[in-house]
Amino acid sequence: MSVTNAKHPELAAAFNKDAARVGWHDETLWWIRQKRDKAAWTLPEWEELRETASQIKLNTLSNLSEYLTAFEKNALANGAIVHWAADAKEHNEIVHKILQQHKVTQLVKSKSMLTEECGLNDYLAANGVDVVDTDLGERIVQLANEHPSHIVLPCIHWKKEEIGELFHQHLNTPKGNADPQFLTEAARIHLREKFLTRKVAITGVNFAIAETGEFVVSTNEGNADMGAHLAEVHIACMGIEKLIPQRKHLGVFLRLLARSATGQPVTTYNSHFKTPNKNQQLHIILVDNGRSVQLGREDFRNSLKCIRCGACFNTCPVYRRSGGHSYHTAVAGPIGSILAPNFDMKKNADLPFASTLCGSCTNVCPVKIDIHNQLYKWRQVLTEEGHSPKTKTLAMKLMAFVLSKPAAFNLGGKVGRKVMRWFPFLVNNKLNPWYKQRDMPVPPKQSFTEWYKKNKK
Amino acid sequence: MSSREKILNAVKKNQPALEPLPDVAAINAIQFDDVFAQFGTVLKNIGGNVVEVNDLNKVSQYVQHTFNGAQNCITTIADLTGVSQLNIQEDAHALQNVELAVINAQFAVAENGAVWITEEQYKLRVLPFICNHLAVIIHKNNIVNTMHQAYDLIQNADYGFGVFIAGPSKTADIEQSLVLGAHGPKSMTVFVL
Structure with a gap:
């Protein structure tokens, strides 16, 4: 059987090549959820x-x-x-x-x-x-x-x-x-x-x-x-x-x-x-x-309550649209994503990020496992241990820098708005993950700060 | 150190402080106005049949009529006439051609259409799974509301093997299309005395 080192985003992208099949997969599982x-x-x-x-x-x-x-x-x-x-x-x-x-x-x-x-x-x-x-x-x-x-x-x-x-x-x-x-x-x-x-x-x-x-x-x-x-x-x-x-x-x-x-x-x-x-x-x-070992992890021991019903799979917006094989583990879906890092943090570090944290899994779980909280907590553990995806860590660091410096934030906003208006192809392209299956919003003419200064009485 | 000791030591070290066990009897479980009607509705919905009968003769007649003169039909119920008795010395594999098996069940569950059967009632464990069609007999006053009441009846009974069976064997693995008769019986009839 095929052994792969590919991570969830790549495997999900492969599954998503056939849009009609993704729609069918999504609807079938949602029907079971209903x-x-x-x-x-x-x-x-x-x-x-x-x-x-x-x-x-x-x-x-x-x-x-x-x-x-x-x-x-x-x-x-x-x-x-x-x-x-x-x-x-x-x-x-x-x-x-x-x-x-x-x-x-x-x-x-x-x-x-x-x-x-x-x-x-x-x-x-x-x-x-x-x-x-x-x-x-x-x-x-x-x-x-x-x-x-x-x-x-x-x-x-x-x-x-x-x-x-x-x-x-x-x-x-x-x-x-x-x-x-x-x-x-x-x-x-x-x-x-x-x-x-x-x-x-x-x-x-x-x-x-x-x-x-x-x-x-x-x-x-x-x-x-x-x-x-x-x-x-x-x-x-x-x-x-x-x-x-x-x-x-x-x-x-x-x-x-x-x-x-x-x-x-x-x-x-x-x-x-x-x-x-x-x-x-x-x-x-x-x-x-x-x-x-999982029993000793206070934040994650509840995952051992699982009775393997699969309800969290059927309700998960990510699972329904990415398919089980994108999780590259025996147990896929939200529950699999909180069990897998316990087996191998490095190999399965991508899985807790394969979630929108919407909480639907937690709501349907018959033994009330707080699945989405554990996904969130695994992200923190994995990042601390140095296993988070490199691009995500870099983006987070950049964001932390910008958000902590008002001057950088204002400048960044101004440049961003101009770039989106004058050179839309720079953001509306395949290299920007947000552009996948989405249109970018129309950039506003001014920032909220600028608007507030102008309208302040 | 053996794996047994290793596992038990690790579990003991890592398990949290003792948490209380909840009282299952405190659950405010659903009660149906008419357990027989509820049982029948649920069983039909999951692909089973319910046949109300006055006595075992009616069961014999039904079997003769529905299963073409009862060829390859067997039973473990001594009083059921017109159907061959199971030879309990038989090798389980020889049951592969059984068309219909008629056996007793202890009670039925209204909420999910299941009946409870233990090995002592039918001797050869594989019988209700290997037959092409399964029929069980229950008494009308042995229908409980829910699984909680079911386990209240089972209590600490000392069976070797027991099974809840709810309807015919089925699968929906091919595009979620329901097919009756996956590996086991293609139909299940419950005679209610």
Whole structure:
């Protein structure tokens, strides 16, 4: 898969070359945002639910070490095998070791953003293991040698005609057939064969319950269940922040999750895995990979409350118009932009700047993460640490100088107004980022100071 | 130091001071005038069917009529006649050709059209996912308002596997066009006794 060092502005610019597609992408996601609103408005207690969920997660984070040990103890008592992975590398190695123990080189996997974060597919491919992603959207991007562009809607950037062509190449469907019903049936037949023949299934985890040692996986397609119940080995991979204290807390989170994600009242399946299936081994891998560090960052620890609904993606004016791949991380969008700098400040320094700070993400977040505040705070941290974009730092320094010197400010204003009037091409050109998709304003004849001096009685 | 210790130590060091756990029971959750009507409306909206029946004979008749003489239909309900009983010794993979599975659910949830099913009721975990069509039976007085009441009923039940199922398997991954029958059942019928 493609590895790029390009930053959000360049990647977004590439996405924006096709204006019609950007409009379509934008409208599709906004439509999902509207569905979310309708679903939320059916419940008078919606705000109470958000507040309760936020508090449950805060309690979880404040007592995480206890909850983790309780979960481990209960999961072991249920017959599961529990592993701990400090980072992505260790996680991938644990998975590979389990596969080697069972002499398996093929597996099915349902959606897990954690395995995306850890780069598991690439790691296993390099070790000769064939991974089949079974969520339809994930299978589509996998066949296309891409990564998901959205955590809930992995191929939201793909048009049906393109999927028809992809399936024609890989699944032998008739050329030119782009009917979603037909293509889904083709994928069903293709993936059913994989479910029936693979001995190992990997799933993600939506919620893990400290009190009972069980975990819940939410899907609409049923792919996690088809994989897990037909396999001899089930490996469930989870970040340590997926814990919640008690089973009854699921009532709160399952009411919020699907409504926030797609506007559905609930996902089709919410599967509660407690003991291994008959004749099956159940492995649970608890992964840190930077989460314990983020937990220690007071300003950013709330980001660990995230339940991965994607509502902040769908509402974000920047995400909708720049596409998921412009974020160059496993989790894109506003939440991804506050998680990514924790992994690698230098590499992801551009992401907290990929926002208008409008606050819409914060308003829709089902666990009330103050996303836009954290974006703003990351900008300050990144600038202090010397990771902010060079041109932006220079422009800020210049502005600080001009604003602190009245003479420079007045002169600058005067020259600017003259230049815009006499030589408009100097500002109305491609080198000026403000000119992109905007007309520059007509320059006023005089500044406010000049006007005030003249009109002062 | 093992990764387990390393992670737990780091978490312990970095977690904030203990915050209180809110009381879920205090949530002022929605109550419907008619939970049966609400359940039916929501289930239909998400692609399911609701069929009100007086007894299991009506279920048998419906199955015979709708599923063409009940070829490849199986059930785990002992009293349901006219439908083959599931052989619980069977290998799960052999269920791939099941056209219809009829199983009991414990209760239903009005707010989202889901039914709660545990492994003990149907023995082979994959059954309600691998069948082409799924039918479940619930009792009319076992419909609760919300998921909070659902977990009040489940309490600390000791199941190996339990699942909320709300309608047929579905996907909208191709241009947000809803398609029923992604990997699992293409239809879901809930018989309400």
